[in-house]
Amino acid sequence: MDIKAFAARFWRDAAAQSRDALRAYFLPDAAIRWHCTNECFTVEEYLTANCDYPGSWQGQVERADVCGSGAVTVARVWSEGVCVYAVSFFTFENGKIKALDEYWTDSGPAPEW
Secondary structure (H helix, E strand, O other), X not given: OOHHHHHHXXXXXXXXXXXXXXXXXXXXXXEEEEHHHOEEEOHHHHHHHHHOOOOOOEEEEEEEEEEOOEEEEEEEEEEXXXXXXXXXXXXXXXXXXXXXXXXXXXXXXXOOO
């Protein structure tokens, strides 16, 4: 699998909130975990959280690397006045996502130390 091409497609579809396109990436029993908020989703729950989130989003992959039996990506995701980063660890089985572990963070000015 070409991880850079995969990451570009995945994040394009995620930012576009394309439910059907995103569903095709996952095995039916995949687990998606957002560790920063202690949430664990089924594929359908993940699609609801991602695709029904308000706003018009864009995304850009800043890094994508093979990592063990999967991949890790760093993506910048933004909308009007909001910019966040997602570090995502993908585990694949038979060319589909078996598990997705994500860490999301806001992008903003550094604190005044």
